[in-house]
Amino acid sequence: MTTKDIYSQSEHHMKRSIETLKENLMKIRTGRAHTGLLEHITVDYYGCPTPISQVAQLGLADARTITVQPWEKKMVAVVEKAIRNSDLGLNPATSGEVIRVPMPPLTEERRRDLTKVVRSEGEETKVAIRNLRRDANNKVAALVKEKGISEDDERRSNTEIQKLTDKYIGEVDKLIAEKEKEIMTV
Known part of the structure; x- marks a missing residue:
């Protein structure tokens, strides 16, 4: 060497x-929403832990709201539960097939x-x-x-x-x- x-x-x-x-x-969460915040969350996808970005489309509705749209309809509840149980302290709300994740102000x-x-x-x-x-x-x-x-x-x-x-x-x-x-x- x-x-x-x-x-x-x-x-x-x-x-x-x-x-x-x-x-x-x-x-580390700031006051603004960004999709990178959710990327480390894993979802149980047919018994296999899978990153959320591989089972759903992540997007921004506005500066304080992340939208998550699972590709499969039955994954909506699973993805919502994974976000709620994460260590981020977020409270997602589902409307149809889209999960909205509002960022509470710090x-x-x-x-x-x-x-x-x-x-x-x-x-x-x-x-x-x-x-x-x-x-x-x-x-x-x-x-x-x-x-x-x-x-x-x-x-x-x-x-x-x-x-x-x-x-x-x-x-x-x-x-x-x-x-x-x-x-x-x-």
Whole structure:
């Protein structure tokens, strides 16, 4: 394994950490409706847990209402129950074959709680990125020990890995700031 391999492997894992953070932030509810809010909900489809987006069409009726239209008529009750039982605290209403999911407005206290959750998610991602940096630096140190690279190469590699870490930590900070702003906007 070369230092380039270690660097590219670390970069790949750091990108995955950022993607995971984006997915987790998408699940955190703001005052506005968006279909991504329901995408992690699974529905019992003929005995098999299936994502809601594979059994129904998700759409927006307006800024505060998500519409869910199951492709099969008998799935309406199942989908409605799955949304109601999710951890999102939503109360869907069925009218015919369309399920309407109104987004209740957030209170100031709830907004503050959500920003704490967002910061916590960001901190967990930062810790994961720092752990990836540590692992990469340990691999480089092992190469030095095996006489695979010189100590100068080790310092250069550690500097490059630190720059990569700083870049992704900055990206986490940016994502967290955007989400906090989105949550606090009334």
